[in-house]
Amino acid sequence: MAGREKRRRATALDDDERRGRRRQEEAAFLLHKIKGLVGWVVAEVAAGRSPSVALHRYQNYCASASVSTSAAASPSTCACSYDAPVGTEVLSLLRKEFHASRLNVLLRVLLVVQQLLQENKHCSKRDIYYMYPSIFVEQAVVDRAINDICILFKCSRHNLNVVPVAKGLVMGWIRFVEGKKKVYCITNVNAAFSIPVSIEAIKDIVSVAHYILVVEKETVFQRLANDKFCERNRCIVITGRGYPDIPTRRFLRYLVEQLRLPAYCLVDADPYGFDILATYKFGSMQLAYDANILRVPEIRWLGVFTSDFEEYCLPDCCLLHLSSEDKKKLEGILTRCYLQREAPEWRSELEAMLEKGVKFEIEALSASSISFLSQEYIPRKIKLGRHI
DSSP, X not given: OHHHHHHHHHHHHHHHHHHHHHHHHHHHHHHHHHHHHHHHHHHHHHTTOOOEEEEEEOOSOOBOBOSSSSOBOOGGGOOOOSSSOOEEEEEETTSOHHHHHHHHHHHHHHHHHHHHHHHTOOBOHHHHHTTSHHHHOSHHHHHHHHHHHHHHHTOOGGGGTBOOOOOOEEEESEEXXXXXXXXXXXXXXXXXXXXXXXXXXXXXXXXXXXXXXXESOHHHHHHHHHTTHHHHSOEEEEEOSSSOOHHHHHHHHHHHHHHOOOEEEEOOBSHHXXXXXXXXXXXXXXXXXXXXXXXXXXXXEEEOOTTHHHHTTOOGGGOEEOOHHHHHHHHHHHTXXXXXXXXXXXXXXXXXXXXXTEEBOGGGGGSSOTTHXXXXXXXXXXXXXXXX
């Protein structure tokens, strides 16, 4: 036994060393490309020429489908892709002021990234903004520049050493090591742990879970924790606390790939709940260039559905009418090409919501019994395969 444990530890150390070397090589290569671009821009300006930078444009969906019918545009009119660009944008100092300003911001952020890679340090987008607040004006300007840099060098944000503050939570039958920190959810399956900022730091992952459950809101996550849901069900529960951030989406994808477990998602029966579900499955437009490493195409919609209101005899006081803003958002979602192409059943459910003109939240399922959600609704739906 002792010999087997020594071999296991030696193998783990070898894997860690290989991953470390690979990260160093990737950082060195990216740093080389950044220095090359900055040097070229400086040379162009010194020679009295105006440098231009070409950026690919990506989109993971377009408004090609009809709201009123299930008909979608023909494939020839939809160029959306999860990995191929759909166009090119050229930023030049010779063009209008907006382009000059945007290129200026891109170069300033690029110099910060270069310093981070050279010194092997990390910072947040907010840190970068406060370095030049009078020039950047608002955080969105920095966010766009970081996206432009990722597209320009065909990399992801974590490759730039620009890291977010993770807001997601996880609990359940899983344990892993994050850097030098042991995250042993499995020792107290009903306790919440922060989701790792970087999956590159994860190692020695072990799980005896049967599935992964993603819930939209922290309130529902806490309800399940209070009801000892994971104690009664061999699962892993994750929440992005609303719209999921990058660490939550990367962590979920990592778990699905590494553990080969089915993933279910529980969101409110309203347009915003569905948009959160769609972010997990299809990715977001803002990060369309990175959709392939962020989205979880296997995720299944567990609920709640508009039809659940009648099926579970929920009280009328839990039901709300869709506002004009809700209807506008829902109609916009219904035009997204990926619903017709990849999830027609999801589209049908949304059409039913729009037709009935009503919405309700997950918590409505607790109207008759505070623990109905954890003891009846979720386990029964998973057992009977009542998801889409």
